[in-house]
Amino acid sequence: MLNKLSDTIYYLSNQDDKDRPTLGLVCGDRYSLIIDTGNSTQHAKEFLLEIEKLNVPPIKYVVITHAHWDHFLGMNEFDATVIVNRQTNERLKEWQSYQFDDDSLQQYVNTNQISAKCMEIIQTEIPNRDVFKLNSPDIIFEHTLTIDLGNKVCLIESIQSTHTDDSTVIYIPDEKVLFLGDAAYGTTTNSLFHFKQSLLAPMITDIQKYDAEWFLLGHESICDLHEMTLYWDELVAASQAAQSTSLENAVDCFKAEKQRDPNDNELFFLQAFVNDRIVQS
Numbered sequence: 205m206l207n208k209l210s211d212t213i214y215y216l217s218n219q220d221d222k223d224r225p226t227l228g229l230v231c232g233d234r235y236s237l238i239i240d241t242g243n244s245t246q247h248a249k250e251f252l253l254e255i256e257k258l259n260v261p262p263i264k265y266v267v268i269t270h271a272h273w274d275h276f277l278g279m280n281e282f283d284a285t286v287i288v289n290r291q292t293n294e295r296l297k298e299w300q301s302y303q304f305d306d307d308s309l310q311q312y313v314n315t316n317q318i319s320a321k322c323m324e325i326i327q328t329e330i331p332n333r334d335v336f337k338l339n340s341p342d343i344i345f346e347h348t349l350t351i352d353l354g355n356k357v358c359l360i361e362s363i364q365s366t367h368t369d370d371s372t373v374i375y376i377p378d379e380k381v382l383f384l385g386d387a388a389y390g391t392t393t394n395s396l397f398h399f400k401q402s403l404l405a406p407m408i409t410d411i412q413k414y415d416a417e418w419f420l421l422g423h424e425s426i427c428d429l430h431e432m433t434l435y436w437d438e439l440v441a442a443s444q445a446a447q448s449t450s451l452e453n454a455v456d457c458f459k460a461e462k463q464r465d466p467n468d469n470e471l472f473f474l475q476a477f478v479n480d481r482i483v484q485s
């Protein structure tokens with residue numbers, strides 16, 4: 205079932221056991237816009253079935269927040285104009301050359317082009333895989349794009365991110381709602397989860413430019429401003445304490461600064477920033 209955030213904004217919650225991210229729907233007087241297309245044909249179809257139950261204007265636009273498979277593999281199900289930033293478009297080109305039969309998928313897993321989990325989802329949730337080819341996007345933007353759906357303006361912008369260097373966010377000013385995709389998360393390099401320390405402050409600056417009160421995250425669904433501010437505070441404190449490749453030093457530094465032990469989130473972030481030092485060294 206779709207969650208209703210306002211009269212014009214809905215979202216389908218993330219579903220972690222199926223690697224399904226949050227999907228968004230923004231409706232103007234004339235058109236509707238989709239945020240992320242789901243991780244598969246099946247995910248997209250289920251989303252579209254839910255949308256059909258609402259009496260909303262036709263879907264004219266689809267925005268893909270970044271080129272991670274779980275956010276775009278449902279793309280072909282949408283008869284709409286697909287919008288991505290230039291970096292995302294470059295990454296999607298590789299996927300457009302992929303074949304989706306079992307042998308090809310296994311080969312991509314062997315060469316680390318896709319994960320085993322990705323292969324499993326494709327095999328179970330994309331029918332007709334032998335002829336499946338990923339569509340190409342229709343509109344490629346640089347930095348920023350504004351779309352009016354009919355009394356409903358959407359700002360579509362590239363931001364700096366600790367997750368990928370192709371992150372797009374969608375801001376709906378009159379609702380104060382910001383769709384972040386996975387932008388606020390960390391990333392994995394050589395099996396090591398880390399938060400790119402050098403990009404944390406620029407990312408927070410980019411996100412706090414918006415006067416948002418509600419934040420939709422790819423794998424958390426929704427956060428209010430208070431929760432988001434707490435998240436930034438924990439990340440910043442952890443980043444400041446992680447000044448070397450030693451977790452022990454980082455924890456000591458955190459305790460000295462805060463006069464308390466880190467909580468579970470902060471400990472997780474401390475490890476992630478220490479890992480970033482390891483990745484960068």
Ligand SMILES: [Zn+2]
Nearest residue numbers: 270272367386
């Ligand atoms: Zn992602």
